[in-house]
Structures are given as C-alpha cells and as structure tokens.
Amino acid sequence: MRVRADSETFRDKATNTIREAIMSLHYRPGEPLIERHLCEETGVSRTLVREALRLLEAEGLVRRENTRGLVVTELSPDEVRDIFDLRLILESTLLRRFIAKANKEDTEKMSRLLDRALDAAERNSKDYTSFISRFVHLIWAGGGNEVAVQILDSLQSRINYVRVMLFRATTQDEHRITIGLLRLVTQSVADGETNAAVDTYCRYLKRAEDRATGIIEGRKASRLDIRATKTDRKKG
Known part of the structure; x- marks a missing residue:
C-alpha cells in the first residue's frame, strides 16, 4: 500500500491507494478507518490522509458514524x-x-x-x-x-x-x-x-x-x- 512519488499529486495517490484498498476488501465494509494506521500503511502525512478520506466520503465509499468516526461504507x-x-x-x-x-x-x-x-x-x-x-x-x-x-x-x-x-x-x-x-x-x-x-x-x-x-x-x-x-x- 506504500504511496510512490511521480507526476500525480500525493493527495491523488493517497486517495487512489485507499480507494483500491477498500475495493479489494483490504478494508472491509463497516471497518473503522483510523488516520494513524492509514498514515503508517500509505507512508503519507495525516493531512493528506484526511483530504483523501474527505474525497472518498464524497464518493460514498466512506461514511461518518457518530460513535465510530469514519468507516468503510456498507451499502444496504x-x-x-x-x-x-x-x-x-x-x-x-x-x-x-x-x-x-x-x-x-x-x-x-x-x-x-x-x-x-x-x-x-x-x-x-x-x-x-x-x-x-x-x-x-x-x-x-x-x-x-x-x-x-x-x-x-x-x-x-x-x-x-x-x-x-x-x-x-x-x-x-x-x-x-x-x-x-x-x-x-x-x-x-x-x-x-x-x-x-x-x-x-x-x-x-x-x-x-x-x-x-x-x-x-x-x-x-x-x-x-x-x-x-x-x-x-x-x-x-
């Protein structure tokens, strides 16, 4: 899951990496997404992870729950x-x-x-x-x-x-x-x-x-x- 540097912005690469991890069920439906763990797995800053999660929330792959924070969306x-x-x-x-x-x-x-x-x-x-x-x-x-x-x-x-x-x-x-x-x-x-x-x-x-x-x-x-x-x- 490490993010590599090239012409694509780090934010986009972080977003694509986390998105692919969700798609491949590395992160399963309903699983909490902990910023610190994501930073460790992707190798990018917490600021970039937060921006990536905001984009994925807008796409509907991530949703915010009152008691658990951000979790992988589980479609009903x-x-x-x-x-x-x-x-x-x-x-x-x-x-x-x-x-x-x-x-x-x-x-x-x-x-x-x-x-x-x-x-x-x-x-x-x-x-x-x-x-x-x-x-x-x-x-x-x-x-x-x-x-x-x-x-x-x-x-x-x-x-x-x-x-x-x-x-x-x-x-x-x-x-x-x-x-x-x-x-x-x-x-x-x-x-x-x-x-x-x-x-x-x-x-x-x-x-x-x-x-x-x-x-x-x-x-x-x-x-x-x-x-x-x-x-x-x-x-x-």
Whole structure:
C-alpha cells in the first residue's frame, strides 16, 4: 500500500491507494478507518490522509458514524436498488442514443472487450471487472448526454465497488452468463435492433442488482447468526 512519488499529486495517490484498498476488501465494509494506521500503511502525512478520506466520503465509499468516526461504507440493499434504478433509467437512454450512431468499429470494440473479459474470467483475474467497466463506458460515452454521464460518474466508485463484490462472489459460469448477455446486446447494436438491445441490457443490470442485494442480505443474516450464537453461549 506504500504511496510512490511521480507526476500525480500525493493527495491523488493517497486517495487512489485507499480507494483500491477498500475495493479489494483490504478494508472491509463497516471497518473503522483510523488516520494513524492509514498514515503508517500509505507512508503519507495525516493531512493528506484526511483530504483523501474527505474525497472518498464524497464518493460514498466512506461514511461518518457518530460513535465510530469514519468507516468503510456498507451499502444496504435499498441503496443498491436505488443505484440500479438510476442506472436503468440513464443507461437505457444512453444505449438508445448510442445505437442511433454506432458503427462497425464501435461493435468490434465491444466484442474485443468481451473477449478480454472472458479470458480474464477464465483466469479468475480481477481485470474482468475493468473490461466490463470499459464496455459500459463505451455506451456512456457514445450516448452523447454529458449530464447523464456526470451523474453516473458521481456513482462510479460505488458502481465499481458493487462490481468487485460481485466478481469475488461469482462463479465462472455466472461470468459467462453475464458476458453472454452483453454479447447479445452487442449483436443487437450491430443489427440496429434498439428495443432488443435495451431489453437485454436491462436484464443484465437487473441480474446484477438481484445478485448484489442477495450477497449483502446474506452477509447481514450471517452476522446476525454469529451474534445470536455468541449471545446463546454467554447465556449458557
């Protein structure tokens, strides 16, 4: 986690380093973020750590709790549903606009990214999430609505967090299903079949939403079971 010096500002590097540590679950949901420990792990000053935490709080990856200070955000099922509700509205519109002007080069680029995502999935490489993200960003950029993209960009850290969480909890067969859905989207874009592309893309988003909320609810139930077991032992 050590921060290295180069052309990027130390604040940005500290922010990116802590962000990556949260994404990789080095710091787990609900875990307190102690400034002194972060300084020791990153090798930067407390002032830079504080600035980094403020930025990550604005991104929604960190939140302040009255009794515990800053902790890693633990998304609730309702928050995940809200994020995906907004994604469905904005991304379906961006996809329709993207299809209206997409060309062969665009669909070939989409196919190449899915090929690389499949290869990464077969190797169980976290690069899988990067290729899926780049696929989605092609649609965002090609939709021609800067305001919509700005709104989605403001959710980018939480979207990536959910994406990494899903990758860690998903089998290779499930990755293949995801890639299969996005290949259908790509083919529909190539064929100019707007409604089919949007319907399939919405299926892709809804599937991700259901799986993400299921994982979070499962974690919560597991913690409650552990607490109940500890309570029973104390009573016993």
